Amino acid sequence: MNAVFKEPPSTGLYAPHRKVYPREVKGRFNRLRVISVIALLGLFYLMPWVQWGGRQAVLFDLPARKFYIFGLTFFPQDFFLLTWLLVIAALSLFFFTALAGRLWCGYACPQTVWTEIFVWMERWTEGNRQQRMKLDRGPWNANKILRKTAKQTLWIAFSLYTGFTFVGYFTPIHELSNGLATLSLGGWEWFWMLFYGFATYGNAGHMREQVCKYMCPYARFQSAMFDRDTLIISYDAARGEPRGSRPRAVDPRSRSLGDCIDCKMCVQACPTGIDIRDGLQLECIACAACIDACDEVMEKMQYPKGLIRYTTQAAMEGRKTRILRPRTAIYGTLLVLLVAGFFWTVAHRTLVEVDVLRDRNALYRRLDNGDIENVYTIRIINKDTKAHEMSLRVEGLPDAVLDTDAPVYLVEAESVASIVARIRAPDTVRGGRDIEVIATATDGSGIESRAQARFIGPAGT
Amino acid sequence: MNKRTQLDTGVVVWASFLGACAATMVFFAFVDPLLIGDDDSPPVWIPDRKTGYALGFFFFWLMCALSSALTAFLLETRSTDPSTDRSL
Numbered sequence A: 001m002n003a004v005f006k007e008p009p010s011t012g013l014y015a016p017h018r019k020v021y022p023r024e025v026k027g028r029f030n031r032l033r034v035i036s037v038i039a040l041l042g043l044f045y046l047m048p049w050v051q052w053g054g055r056q057a058v059l060f061d062l063p064a065r066k067f068y069i070f071g072l073t074f075f076p077q078d079f080f081l082l083t084w085l086l087v088i089a090a091l092s093l094f095f096f097t098a099l100a101g102r103l104w105c106g107y108a109c110p111q112t113v114w115t116e117i118f119v120w121m122e123r124w125t126e127g128n129r130q131q132r133m134k135l136d137r138g139p140w141n142a143n144k145i146l147r148k149t150a151k152q153t154l155w156i157a158f159s160l161y162t163g164f165t166f167v168g169y170f171t172p173i174h175e176l177s178n179g180l181a182t183l184s185l186g187g188w189e190w191f192w193m194l195f196y197g198f199a200t201y202g203n204a205g206h207m208r209e210q211v212c213k214y215m216c217p218y219a220r221f222q223s224a225m226f227d228r229d230t231l232i233i234s235y236d237a238a239r240g241e242p243r244g245s246r247p248r249a250v251d252p253r254s255r256s257l258g259d260c261i262d263c264k265m266c267v268q269a270c271p272t273g274i275d276i277r278d279g280l281q282l283e284c285i286a287c288a289a290c291i292d293a294c295d296e297v298m299e300k301m302q303y304p305k306g307l308i309r310y311t312t313q314a315a316m317e318g319r320k321t322r323i324l325r326p327r328t329a330i331y332g333t334l335l336v337l338l339v340a341g342f343f344w345t346v347a348h349r350t351l352v353e354v355d356v357l358r359d360r361n362a363l364y365r366r367l368d369n370g371d372i373e374n375v376y377t378i379r380i381i382n383k384d385t386k387a388h389e390m391s392l393r394v395e396g397l398p399d400a401v402l403d404t405d406a407p408v409y410l411v412e413a414e415s416v417a418s419i420v421a422r423i424r425a426p427d428t429v430r431g432g433r434d435i436e437v438i439a440t441a442t443d444g445s446g447i448e449s450r451a452q453a454r455f456i457g458p459a460g461t
Numbered sequence B: 001m002n003k004r005t006q007l008d009t010g011v012v013v014w015a016s017f018l019g020a021c022a023a024t025m026v027f028f029a030f031v032d033p034l035l036i037g038d039d040d041s042p043p044v045w046i047p048d049r050k051t052g053y054a055l056g057f058f059f060f061w062l063m064c065a066l067s068s069a070l071t072a073f074l075l076e077t078r079s080t081d082p083s084t085d086r087s088l
């Protein structure tokens, strides 16, 4: 583990869980998170309703094995693009972690974002931190039942709607809402809706910081990307200590006190329930709530802000922070190359692809005139938004001909045509030979696509 | 179940869920559930692709969970403490 982090206390992973009641904070970082929550969740909930060219803009149509993303259609053959995208995502996470620490955790992780919304709903129904703690301690009277029911109703309704939206990325959402209204949804739609809704409810309503502590792999390995120049949230011990309470008018230096008045606002604000003044800990998701809380106190005390602040280990030690360093330079360069390559590939992707499958039953057949025949199933995958007329031919084997039932095939837009093709060659072919099947558009669009295949003749030389 | 076993079970279920998601994605990117089976028609228990995907997902989840549970069990019950084991 990186030296920057404090060792976890020896009670370890299985310390009994205490419920955390985060105190509400105001401030610039909280504002930033609210903006981020609204933007990200807004995107998630609205996207399925966006139409593009007569259909849902973003739709992962699994039953049809097609992904639509705005004007583009992706087929299983494009799977490498998805892998590529995941590599880019992982690398950007590395890059941003090296640069800015757990920025992802504090502002963009779905866990944080959904928890934030659930905490808002908790506040509307159960009140602020003190009120919530009192309510939980108090007896089950009418007030408590009412407030708890209200909270659960909001949570459950929101979770169900979240599940509905999630499934709306896989089943056209208009169809889905019609199906829901007329109660004619399929079993799997129901199942995945409830599954995702339940996961949201559990993770954002009940598990919260425990997801970060016990379940998240990123939280465990992010420290490997940290170095002394990584942006972290830190308490300025040199300025704050010795901590202690004091009347506002008193100059702390006259009592040999530091700037920390030991009000514990930062601890109360922390959604993971830690004390940042103990040093950087693995539990810290860098949400900056403690910064906002502390700044508010500093302002009241008329001390300079920033007793807890975004800083780096290097800066705390009085050195300059280097943004450009081998680690960030390498991650950054790789990232730029991968992203550029990705867009280039998507832009230059062949719109029509051929796939050749040899007939599984027979190796070859000898015709009456002595010719050798192999049978193939050829699939023409048209990813274009227009239909194309395609013809097939074979290359790589002298005098071989490719024969299909029709001379040309119309392959509809965004669909796959399966064609049985017979390739015939004179009886001079022995053993396996590499051939190429070429599909050419006969409609003047200039599209041509090739695929490798094997032609098999009788054994011998 | 004591608290520790509960948490361990949680970790096994969760880690295998992640594994199953990845496995399902890669597997069905290359295999069309309707083309599973010897001849041209898929087995009766795959009436449509949605069912195929779901069954595949739960199958992978089960397999990953078995593997995770076995790993956890072997790690928990090993007799030597690696920090004192001189053969390591």
Ligand code: SF4
Pocket: A102, A104, A105, A106, A109, A110, A111, A112, A211, A212, A213, A216, A217, A218, A219, A285
């Ligand atoms: S620790 Fe993990 S789950 Fe928690 S906010 Fe960070 S990335 Fe998200």
Ligand code: SF4
Pocket: A233, A266, A269, A270, A271, A272, A273, A274, A275, A276, A283, A284, A285, A286, A287, A288, A289, A290, A291
């Ligand atoms: S210590 Fe501060 S930044 Fe870290 S999780 Fe707690 S409130 Fe957020």
